[in-house]
Amino acid sequence: MHDYDDTDARILRVLQAAGRISNAELSEKVNLSASACHRRVQRLESTGIIRDYVAMVDARKVGRPTTVFVEITLSGQADEVLDAFEREVALIPDVLECHLMAGSADYLLKVVAQDTEDFARIHRRSLARLPGVAQMQSSFALRTVFKTTALPV
Known part of the structure; x- marks a missing residue:
């Protein structure tokens, strides 16, 4: 059981691959309006599904x-x-x-x-x-x- 739907899953897949993507680019990739995309990302952050954003460093x-x-x-x-x-x-x-x-x-x-x-x-x-x-x-x-x-x- 999870607290996200298929649209949220699309957002999560994109953000896991490109965490620095702009909201405008993200909304285009997941086929949502920029405002709806922004609200969903904020909800994913506030519920703790998105814990943080980090830079991946080459060891x-x-x-x-x-x-x-x-x-x-x-x-x-x-x-x-x-x-x-x-x-x-x-x-x-x-x-x-x-x-x-x-x-x-x-x-x-x-x-x-x-x-x-x-x-x-x-x-x-x-x-x-x-x-x-x-x-x-x-x-x-x-x-x-x-x-x-x-x-x-």
């Missing part, structure tokens, strides 16, 4: 071409252990994503680094010091085959 061009997925198993499952881990991991700027998982690992992190030496530094200075960590397994991405931020709406 290679800013010196962070290495992506590492880190599986973390904690020493316990108590709420205070999970809360402490989640508070601390959110403070590490090299960690782009942190997911609580079902399965063998408790968390899956997506980490960016300059290279393997830089990841070793991140691992030693940040990841290994996270509270409650019992085990870590790191997997280096060799190549990104496909990546999108666009949700299928």
Whole structure:
């Protein structure tokens, strides 16, 4: 169940591909008047369906071409252990994503680094010091085959 219709979905698809598009261009692409389009976008923003607008930065061009997925198993499952881990991991700027998982690992992190030496530094200075960590397994991405931020709406 969602709080948007097919016209809203068209707007969302366009904005996910081109977030800086003008309202006039957007209204033309989705076949709406500019005022109706503007009202719909405002409603999508106010209801939180559109959370924010960001610039997508090329990791290679800013010196962070290495992506590492880190599986973390904690020493316990108590709420205070999970809360402490989640508070601390959110403070590490090299960690782009942190997911609580079902399965063998408790968390899956997506980490960016300059290279393997830089990841070793991140691992030693940040990841290994996270509270409650019992085990870590790191997997280096060799190549990104496909990546999108666009949700299928």
